[in-house]
Amino acid sequence: MVESKVRVPVVRPTTVSRTGLVNRIRAASSCPLVTAIAPAGYGKTTLLAQLAARDSRPVAWVTLDERDADPRVLLLHVAAALDRVAPLDPRVLDAFDDAPDASIWTAIVPRLGAAISGAHEPLLIVLDDVHLLRARASLEAVAALVDHLPDESTLVLAGRSLPRLPTASLRAAGALLELGADDLALSPREGQLLFRGAGTDVTLAEATDLVRRCEGWPAALALAARGNETTAELSGRERAIADYIRAECLANLRPRTLAFLRRTSVLRRMCGELCDAVLGEQGSGHELEQLEHSSLLLVPLDREGIWYRQHHLVGELLRQELTNHEPTLASGLHRRAAEWCEAHDDPESALDHAVSAGDLGRAARIVARIALPAFAAGRANAVERWLARFDDPALLRRHPKVALQGSLVHALRGRTEEAEAWLGCAEHGRSRGVAVLQAALCHEGADAETAAAALPDASPLRPYAQLALGASYLRAGEAEPADAAFADVSGANDACVVALAERSLLAASRGDHAAAEGFAHGAQELIDAAHLHGYPTSALAFTASARASLRHGRWDEARGHLAHARELASPALPWLALQTKIELARASLALRDATAVRELLDEIDVFLRDAPDLGALAAEARALAGEAAGMAPPNAGATSGLTGAELRLLPLLATHRSFREIGERLHVSRNTVKTQAISVYRKLGVSSRTEAVDRAAQLGLVGDDTG
Numbered sequence: 148m149v150e151s152k153v154r155v156p157v158v159r160p161t162t163v164s165r166t167g168l169v170n171r172i173r174a175a176s177s178c179p180l181v182t183a184i185a186p187a188g189y190g191k192t193t194l195l196a197q198l199a200a201r202d203s204r205p206v207a208w209v210t211l212d213e214r215d216a217d218p219r220v221l222l223l224h225v226a227a228a229l230d231r232v233a234p235l236d237p238r239v240l241d242a243f244d245d246a247p248d249a250s251i252w253t254a255i256v257p258r259l260g261a262a263i264s265g266a267h268e269p270l271l272i273v274l275d276d277v278h279l280l281r282a283r284a285s286l287e288a289v290a291a292l293v294d295h296l297p298d299e300s301t302l303v304l305a306g307r308s309l310p311r312l313p314t315a316s317l318r319a320a321g322a323l324l325e326l327g328a329d330d331l332a333l334s335p336r337e338g339q340l341l342f343r344g345a346g347t348d349v350t351l352a353e354a355t356d357l358v359r360r361c362e363g364w365p366a367a368l369a370l371a372a373r374g375n376e377t378t379a380e381l382s383g384r385e386r387a388i389a390d391y392i393r394a395e396c397l398a399n400l401r402p403r404t405l406a407f408l409r410r411t412s413v414l415r416r417m418c419g420e421l422c423d424a425v426l427g428e429q430g431s432g433h434e435l436e437q438l439e440h441s442s443l444l445l446v447p448l449d450r451e452g453i454w455y456r457q458h459h460l461v462g463e464l465l466r467q468e469l470t471n472h473e474p475t476l477a478s479g480l481h482r483r484a485a486e487w488c489e490a491h492d493d494p495e496s497a498l499d500h501a502v503s504a505g506d507l508g509r510a511a512r513i514v515a516r517i518a519l520p521a522f523a524a525g526r527a528n529a530v531e532r533w534l535a536r537f538d539d540p541a542l543l544r545r546h547p548k549v550a551l552q553g554s555l556v557h558a559l560r561g562r563t564e565e566a567e568a569w570l571g572c573a574e575h576g577r578s579r580g581v582a583v584l585q586a587a588l589c590h591e592g593a594d595a596e597t598a599a600a601a602l603p604d605a606s607p608l609r610p611y612a613q614l615a616l617g618a619s620y621l622r623a624g625e626a627e628p629a630d631a632a633f634a635d636v637s638g639a640n641d642a643c644v645v646a647l648a649e650r651s652l653l654a655a656s657r658g659d660h661a662a663a664e665g666f667a668h669g670a671q672e673l674i675d676a677a678h679l680h681g682y683p684t685s686a687l688a689f690t691a692s693a694r695a696s697l698r699h700g701r702w703d704e705a706r707g708h709l710a711h712a713r714e715l716a717s718p719a720l721p722w723l724a725l726q727t728k729i730e731l732a733r734a735s736l737a738l739r740d741a742t743a744v745r746e747l748l749d750e751i752d753v754f755l756r757d758a759p760d761l762g763a764l765a766a767e768a769r770a771l772a773g774e775a776a777g778m779a780p781p782n783a784g785a786t787s788g789l790t791g792a793e794l795r796l797l798p799l800l801a802t803h804r805s806f807r808e809i810g811e812r813l814h815v816s817r818n819t820v821k822t823q824a825i826s827v828y829r830k831l832g833v834s835s836r837t838e839a840v841d842r843a844a845q846l847g848l849v850g851d852d853t854g
Contacts, residue, residue, distance in 0.1 A: 153228040155208045155273075156196045161344040163337050163365075165194045168330065169201055172303070175324040176269070179296045180317055183305040185328040186444045186458075187395035188366020191305040194331065195273050204271040204300070205232040211276045211306075218284040219243070222255050225272070225292065226262075232270070235262050256288065260295035269299035278306035286310050293317075308440055328446075332363025341365070345372035357381060360459070366391060367460055383463030392464050396444055407434055408457070409472065412465035413480045413503070415496065416448060416456045424487040425480050478504050485509055495529075502536055507546070510536065515548035519607040522556055523639035525678035530556060540572055547576025554584050555611060559641065561683040561716035580608045587615040589721045589759040595619035610642035617649060618722040624763035626653055640677035644670050644688050645723065651691040652730065660698060667691040686712040687723060690730035697737050700794035709734055709743075721758050728754065729768050736775060739830055748772050774845065793827050800824065801840045 172181055183191045192210075199206040207228035215221040223243055229235055239258045263270065272292065280286055290312055293302055304312075317323040333341065339354035349357070360381045361367040370387045383389060397405060411422050411431075419432025435455055438445045444458035457465065469477060485500035494513050501510040514533050522530045534553045537543055543550035554569035570584050582598035596619065599612040606612075617632035630653045636646035651666035670688035679685050689712035696705035712731060717724040732747035751768050758765075789797070799809045806820040813820070828834060831842045 149224075152210045152212070152224055153208060153231060155199045155206060156192055156210075158193065158196045158200060162193055162197075163333070163340045163344065165190070165197055165337075168194055168326070169198050172198055172301070172324065172326075173202055176299050176301065178317075178322050178324045179301060180293055180314065180322065181301055181303045181324040181326070182309055182314075183303065183326045183331065184307070184309045185326075185331045186307055186364075188364060188369075188391065189328055189331040190333075190365040191331065192275055195275065195303060195305055198303075199271065199273065202271050204269050206271045206273065207232050208273045209275070211274060211279050213279055215280060216282040216285055218251055218282065218288040219255070221280070221285050222251060222259055222288055225274075226259055228272070229259075229262065229270075233266070251284075251288065256291050260291060263292065263300075264295045264297055266297050266300070269297060269301075271301050271303070272296075273303045273305065275305045276307075277304040277310060278308040280310050286312055329363075331365070333358055333365050333368060334363070338363075338368055341368055342372045345369070347372055362459060364458070364460065366395075383460035383465075384467050388460060389464050389467075392461055396461065404434070404438070407431070408438075409465050409469045410476065410480055412457060412462050412469060413477060413500070414456075414484060415499070416454055418454050421484065421487050421491075425483045427483070482506060489513065498533065507537075507542070511546035511549045515546075515552060518549075518552045518556065519639065522559070523610075523641050523677070525640070525682075527556075527560065527682065531560075540568075543569060543572035544575045547573045547578060551576070551578055551580050551584065552607075555587070555608070558584070558588060558719040559682070559684050561718050563719040566719045579603075580606065583608050583612045583615060586619065587611060587720055589618075589622075589761065591759065607639070610636050610639035610646075614642055614645055617646070618720070621649075621726075622722060622760075622762035622764055624766075626656065629653065640673055641679055641682055641684050644673050644677075644679060644682075645684050647673065648688040648691045649726075651694075652687075652726075655691075655694060660695075663691070664695040664698075667695045680711070681715070683715045683718040684723065686715040686717070686727045687730065689715075690727060690734060693734045694730070697734060700789060700791045702738070702789075705734065705738065709738075722761055722764055725751065725754060725758065725761055725764050725768060729764070729771060732771055732775070736771075739832070744775050748775060789827060789830055793823050793830075796820065796823050796827065797840075797843050800827070800836055801843075 175181060183194065185191060195208075199208065207225070209215075209221075209224045209228050211221070211224075215224065226235060226239060226243070230240070236258070239262050242255045242258045274289065277289075280289065289302075289304070289310075296302060314323055318325075335351060335355040335358045338358040339349055339351055342349045342354065342357075357368060357371060361371065367381075367388050370391060371381050371385075374385070374387055381388075383392065397408075400408070407422075407426070410426055411417050414421065414425065417431075417435070419435055422431030422435070423429055435445070436452065439447060439452065439455065444461045446456050446458060448454040448456060456462075481500040481504035485497045485504060485506060488494070488497035488500060489509070494517050498510055498513045498517070501507070501513065514537070518530050518533060534549070534556060537546060537549050537553065543553070550569045550573035554566050554573055557569060558566035566584075566588065570581070570588070573581055573584070579598070579601045582593065583595075583602060585593040586595035586598045595612070595615040599609075599616045602609055602612050613632055613636040617629045617636075620626075620629035620632060630650055633646040633649045633653075636642050647666045647670035651663045651670065654660070654666060655663035667688065670685075671692055674680055674682075674685050674688060689708040693705040693708035693712070696702075696708060709731060712727065717727060728747055728751050732744055732751065735743035735747060748771075751772070755761075755765055755768065795813065796809070799812065802809075804812070806824070807817045810817045810820045824836065824839070828836075828839050831839050833839050833842050
């Protein structure tokens with residue numbers, strides 16, 4: 148018997164305390180069996196040593212090794228550990244001195260089991276490195292120990308994998324506590340404490356990045372702390388981490404298994420069928436099951452045992468190993484992965500593999516199919532990453548469909564030069580969508596109606612063609628056809644937001660304030676649902692919402708909408724950019740924010756110098772400038788806006804009632820009404836009741852239905 152095998156490891160003072168996990172195990176005293184199964188370096192031994200130090204129960208500890216494959220040796224070590232807790236009945240130890248051929252089941256297990264079940268107090272028994280138990284007889288011996296545990300006692304099995312023990316009945320009865328890699332992973336706070344213990348002070352935000360990069364793997368974080376690695380430098384290829392992974396995770400693998408892991412490292416996620424297709428062989432599903440059972444840092448992605456991924460750091464090292472050992476294979480592996488993913492409706496994975504394989508033809512075809520739907524769903528960053536791979540005029544001319552969609556994305560994101568440049572490349576193709584972009588960008592001679600009519604109904608450009616058609620009617624001053632065109636916009640969330648905002652403004656212009664508010668509210672709901680808050684095309688919706696807020700006297704809310712709209716870059720679609728600026732200026736007029744009005748009018752003036760002919764929209768901008776110029780400058784304090792009481796007064800000022808009659812209706816005195824009216828005149832920059840009503844109507848603060 149080796150004495151060191153039955154000694155509880157010493158916890159170093161600098162070790163990060165796993166108090167939460169320790170308390171979780173202690174609280175599960177009704178569970179006779181606890182398992183802590185995770186890959187190397189997840190702190191299983193450290194956790195259980197901390198548990199032993201804090202648990203009130205006597206602790207019998209055995210660190211297993213290959214010799215414990217002999218059940219007689221295993222039970223001898225268990226007996227020795229128990230004897231350290233409290234001296235065993237000599238008959239238990241005598242059983243080990245019986246004739247060598249005596250069965251452990253008739254001589255040893257009954258006596259040792261009786262000693263355990265007859266203990267005077269609950270016990271905590273720990274078997275560490277249980278993955279080394281492969282012999283069936285040893286596993287049966289462990290199962291026998293569970294059957295003899297007294298009440299409130301716990302057997303803890305810790306290792307890299309769990310042997311095939313009969314745990315199903317315990318799990319079903321709620322008598323089994325299972326801790327895995329996710330449970331043992333360090334939290335950001337624990338990661339920060341680990342670095343601090345190594346003499347490196349990191350912020351909680353930095354620790355969070357490091358923990359995310361390592362997926363909470365304590366060993367990797369400890370190596371990073373010792374090497375003072377930053378998040379940007381941390382990689383599975385870093386020497387210390389790579390050496391650890393090779394020694395602890397890869398060293399004992401069969402060559403075939405190691406080759407399987409290297410070659411499948413090109414996959415961000417994998418299943419048996421995909422691996423078979425990529426490797427050109429069968430049996431990958433069984434290989435994945437075996438790897439998961441061995442807990443070799445293979446992370447399951449579902450409960451069915453179908454999809455997996457490699458730990459990020461391990462995958463990085465394996466991809467480097469693939470480059471070093473089989474440099475010619477990667478391209479073919481990626482190509483086959485792209486074919487399988489595209490055939491199985493995973494175009495984004497197919498796109499990544501196609502690019503890695505150098506198959507830009509396939510990549511272009513996929514981008515042309517998925518870019519606009521993804522953009523409309525609020526995934527602008529991902530779309531721009533895909534498009535960046537083609538940001539070369541020669542490439543774009545070879546792939547005009549990508550150039551066309553990229554042009555639209557650039558336009559919607561407010562990048563005029565890029566939109567025009569990509570459109571120029573798209574014109575080398577024969578796509579009917581080119582005419583749509585030309586109309587949306589207000590090119591001279593572009594016919595939005597013809598462009599929309601020529602486009603197939605299923606085209607992802609259809610919603611944007613309808614927007615361009617509606618905009619052409621706005622430029623012509625035809626409100627009703629414009630509203631009808633915007634009403635037909637569907638499918639793309641970002642386009643629908645613009646259409647709803649346009650319909651809100653059109654409804655407000657004809658005095659239908661209930662409809663205007665409904666459309667504005669619908670646009671806001673869609674922005675929230677599709678995460679379009681940062682899209683420049685959402686700015687018009689925020690101005691429409693500001694107009695609704697102003698009408699109800701919610702000044703702070705209106706200012707919030709306007710501030711958000713001002714933060715967004717103007718889209719490169721000229722009509723939409725001008726409309727947004729007009730509505731911002733109009734709302735600023737209502738708020739009596741002279742500075743904002745002046746700035747916006749200056750922006751509009753500069754914009755119109757270089758803009759194409761925008762017809763009625765340009766005329767609307769010039770009329771707005773005239774209104775602002777004719778207003779008296781606000782007095783000090785006037786920019787605070789109308790109060791709720793003053794807003795309630797406005798509709799009544801538009802009637803023929805006297806101040807006394809208005810006061811009776813509002814249940815205030817005549818003098819109060821007069822004072823409020825004078826304040827309204829001052830804030831609106833007018834000098835009479837009639838001028839106040841006219842000005843309020845211009846600003847959308849009263850409607851034609853007052854009286």
